[in-house]
Amino acid sequence: MLTIGRDDLSKSETVTVAAVETGVPSLVEAREIVEGFHAMIRRQAEADLDPWIERARVSLVASFASGIVKDIAAVRAAIVSHWSNGQTEGQIIKLKLVKRQMYGRGKLDLLQARLIGALPRATSNLRQSPVWMPIDNRWQRLIGICQPVIPYLE
Numbered sequence: 001m002l003t004i005g006r007d008d009l010s011k012s013e014t015v016t017v018a019a020v021e022t023g024v025p026s027l028v029e030a031r032e033i034v035e036g037f038h039a040m041i042r043r044q045a046e047a048d049l050d051p052w053i054e055r056a057r058v059s060l061v062a063s064f065a066s067g068i069v070k071d072i073a074a075v076r077a078a079i080v081s082h083w084s085n086g087q088t089e090g091q092i093i094k095l096k097l098v099k100r101q102m103y104g105r106g107k108l109d110l111l112q113a114r115l116i117g118a119l120p121r122a123t124s125n126l127r128q129s130p131v132w133m134p135i136d137n138r139w140q141r142l143i144g145i146c147q148p149v150i151p152y153l154e
Contacts, residue, residue, distance in 0.1 A: 003034055030060040046079045 009017065021028045033056050040048045049072075056065035068075050
């Protein structure tokens with residue numbers, strides 16, 4: 001909640017954040033430093049990096065700042081570069097999620113359940129859509145799709 005913008009918090013969350021900030025004033029400074037880092041990245045202000053590191057080294061985010069210093073060249077390149085690997089990372093996260101869900105349970109029944117969700121839903125002609133097929137036809141079609149994969153699961 002400390003990293004979310006104040007306008008995006010609910011009333012109860014705002015009260016909670018205010019109570020925490022009153023009890024632990026160093027968190028206010030840490031939140032401001034993190035917000036400064038976010039702003040620096042969004043504005044692509046490389047010149048603000050060194051003053052930010054000096055300020056962060058004496059706060060609660062000192063370990064994060066030391067990690068930035070260890071790979072300062074990469075951080076500078078990330079700030080000024082227009083390229084991003086966010087799309088790639090998102091796809092990798094999805095792939096890892098499926099892998100973890102299937103780990104140790106990669107049997108035919110689970111694969112069939114996953115593929116049913118991947119079959120095309122409604123088309124312009126609803127009577128020919130897989131959704132409207134009787135369940136036996138759906139399984140027969142699914143088994144036909146799975147035939148190349150089945151030997152690897154057994």
